[in-house]
Structure formats: structure tokens, C-alpha cells
Amino acid sequence: MKNNDKIPAGNPFKVPGNYFEAVTRKIISSTVENQREIKKPGFYLKMRPFLAVAASVAVLAILSYTGIKLFPPRNVSLSLSGISVEEYSETLLNDIDLLTLEEIAALPGLPQDQENQFVDKKDIIEYLMLENIDINEIHDQL
């Protein structure tokens, strides 16, 4: 087809001087040579992920330590040490629904687990007396 007389041959386009040498160098430097640089990372680059993890852990530890030192959980420790055994027992007993417990105890033939079989009735009475529970009510129930 090069011999087609009706279609002109030749290349009408131009390029800047030494373009092909320059572009070849540019391509090589952005591919082969760039890859080489990536292939050989320094010690810091290799260790960077590990250093980042170590730094994060250290920061968290420092923050936690500082937080505990600056804002100790004072209220909790004070309230626990300040509460007497009596107060604690009273609160506990208020939380227990005594009526329900008594009803359960009055029910005959309830299955008892092995541990309860070894609890003496006297122990129960002593315990209830110790907790200031009305003894008459206990007698009525028994």
C-alpha cells in the first residue's frame, strides 16, 4: 500500500530534539530504577510497622497510667471502706424479698438440694435472729 500514488507517504509530525533518548531515560528511571529503590528499603522502612505498633502500645500505657494517677477511683474505695458490716447486711436484707423466701420455706415437699439437707434448722433460726428478723414470725412459720 505504500505505493499508492493517491496517498502521500512520509511522516509530517516532528518531535523535540533528542526526545527519544530523553523519554527512554525517563521511562527507565520511572520503572526499573524506581523499582530498585523500592526493592531495597532501609532498616527504618522495614521496621516502621513494628515501630508504629510499639509506639501505639506505649502511648496507650502512658495514657492509662496517667489517667489512673490523675483520676483514681476514690469514691468506690471510700464507700467500701466506710460501710460497716451492719449497714451492709441491712442493705442486703432490704434487697431480699423476705416474704417470698418465707412462702418458699412454708411449701411442703419442695425438692431440696444436697447442700440444704445438711443445714440445720437451728442454724437458720440463729442466722435470722442475727439479722434482726422478727422471731415470732419465724416461730409461726415453723
Place this chain on the structure above:
Amino acid sequence: MIIEISLNLYTFYQSKDKISTALSDQRSDSDIQKLLETNIDQGFRLVVEKYSTRLYWHIRRLVILHEDADDALQNTFINVWRNISNFRRESSLYTWLYAIATNEALALINKRTRNSAVSLDDLGSWFANSTEGSTWFDGDEAQLKLQNAILKLPEKQRIVFNLRYFDEMTYEEMSIVLNTSVGALKASYHHAVKKIENILTGI
């Protein structure tokens, strides 16, 4: 004296570069492909040295502007570099490179069509009114008419015409590059030539 030595050294390195390029041009594709398996860096250098000029002109004829051709050529070789380890030895290096270059050129044309206000439908008026035209085009009136005629072809016909007419690629090679049957390519080329002849002769 120092200037003379510097000039001699410069001439020596320039001639060394030219000799190296000439040697890489002489290397067959199968030699380069063998080298790619053992020394990928050296093999790739040879690919760039052997094909950069040819691929540039192929791209330039499609995108017309030097800046665009320069971008597309560099993108082509970056793609080649990224995928060269997957390149199968039984494939043809030449057609593989042309396929990548053609895709890059078409991607650039599509991007330009979407984003740019510049239309290259009429090269004559565009070259007359642009720095690029006056600097990087020195064809005569007939050449300008030919380029305008080629630009009027549908995209696929334009590529077929350029590959056959300027790069003298065989239809078999072209069928690999464009993933089209040989018969369709022959018909496409025939139509392209007829259209261009008609435009040039003013029919």
C-alpha cells in the same frame, strides 16, 4: 583543552547510546523474551530502547498532539513494566506492546473528548491557530489533507489504516492486536483506503 575533552566525552557517550540503541534494535524479540526470563530489568531496558520510537509514532498518529503522545507512551511502558512478569513467552512481544499502546492512545482520546474543548476534527485550522501545530507539524498541504482525511475515519478504521499503511503490520498481527478477524480487518482497511482516496481526490 578541558572543553575539547568534555566535547569528546560527550560525543563518545552520545555515540555509545546510539550504538546501544542500535544493538537493541537488532535484537530479536525472542532474544529479548529470553532475557526477560533471566534478567527482567535488562530485558525491559531493551524493550524500551527497541520499541519506544515505533510505539511513539503509532500513538502520535492516533492522538496527533505531541504532549498527548508523550503521556500515552510513558503510560504504555509503565503498564508494560507492571505486567511484564505475566507476559507469556509464547505470545508475540510486538503485538502485545502494540495492543497496550493502542489501548492507551484510545483511552487518552476518550478522555480528551470528554474533558477538552479542543476538537481536532479539522487539523488544518487547528494547526494554523496553535503553537503545537506550528512547532510539531511540518507536513505540506497534501500531508495535512491526508491527516484530516484519516481523522474523518471511524476510530477502528483509523487504527487499521495506520497500522497497515504506516507500520506495515500484517493482518494476522493486527488481528491479535485488535482482537478482530483477519477478514474484518481486510474489509476495514479496504473501506478506509477508498474513503481517504475519495477525500484526497475531492470525489
